Amino acid sequence: MKLTPDLARIQLLQEFHGVLSTIHPDRGPDAVPVVYAITRDDLVGIPIDKVKPKSSTRLQRERNLSADPRAVLLVQMWDQHEWSKLWWVRADLQWVADPEPEESTTLSGLLAERYVQYRDEPFTDVLVFRIANLTGWSASEI
Numbered sequence: 001m002k003l004t005p006d007l008a009r010i011q012l013l014q015e016f017h018g019v020l021s022t023i024h025p026d027r028g029p030d031a032v033p034v035v036y037a038i039t040r041d042d043l044v045g046i047p048i049d050k051v052k053p054k055s056s057t058r059l060q061r062e063r064n065l066s067a068d069p070r071a072v073l074l075v076q077m078w079d080q081h082e083w084s085k086l087w088w089v090r091a092d093l094q095w096v097a098d099p100e101p102e103e104s105t106t107l108s109g110l111l112a113e114r115y116v117q118y119r120d121e122p123f124t125d126v127l128v129f130r131i132a133n134l135t136g137w138s139a140s141e142i
Contacts, residue, residue, distance in 0.1 A: 003136035009071055009090045011075065013038060015089075016114065020046060022064035030064055036073065037110035039055060042131040044073060044093060045107025047123040062127070069095035071129060087138035093129035132139035 003011065017035050024030040037045045048059060055119045066070065076088040096103070107126050 003087070003089065003142070005134040007138075007142055008091075008134040008136035009038075011044075011077075011087060011138075011142065012073075012088045012091060012134070015075045015077075018073050020061065021072045022061045023068045023070065024060070024064050025067050030060060032061060034073070035111070035115055037107055037114055038131075039103075039106055039110065043096070043099075043103055043107060044091065044129040044131060045104075045111060046073075046127045046129070047108075047111055047118065048125040048127065049118070049123040062134055063100065065095040065127070067098075069097065071095060073129075084140045087136065087142065089134065091131050091135035092133040092135075094132050095112055096128040096130055099128035103110065 003049040017033060019031050020034040020036075021029050034046045039045075044116060048062070071093040073089075073091040073093055074088065077085060079085045104126050108123075111123070111126065112120075
């Protein structure tokens with residue numbers, strides 16, 4: 001069954017990780033696993049952290065967003081044995097290149113609340129997005 005935007009948002013808020021897809025200028029879709037936080041006014045924050053090693057100080061997703069600010073966050077529930085529990089949510093995102101300082105601060109705080117690994121804010125930046133559209137599907141009523 002198709003999820004309403006409100007139900008899709010609830011599912012998005014309840015999960016802790018998803019896949020962020022940006023658009024690489026040459027290769028096309030470029031997907032990476034991410035964690036995220038969402039504000040009440042539909043801003044999404046995805047950290048650039050110092051917890052995991054990075055090959056560069058500027059990640060490919062940042063370079064992709066500079067070329068094309070559109071992105072998608074896909075979150076899903078998968079149960080190999082019980083397909084009646086399956087659902088997915090797709091958030092179409094627009095990157096906010098120069099967020100207001102309070103937006104970044106709010107999202108940093110939400111990330112620290114959601115993930116114990118970020119309690120001391122070990123990230124160099126927070127990518128800020130605005131949700132442009134929410135859609136989703138569920139195998140059964142949520």
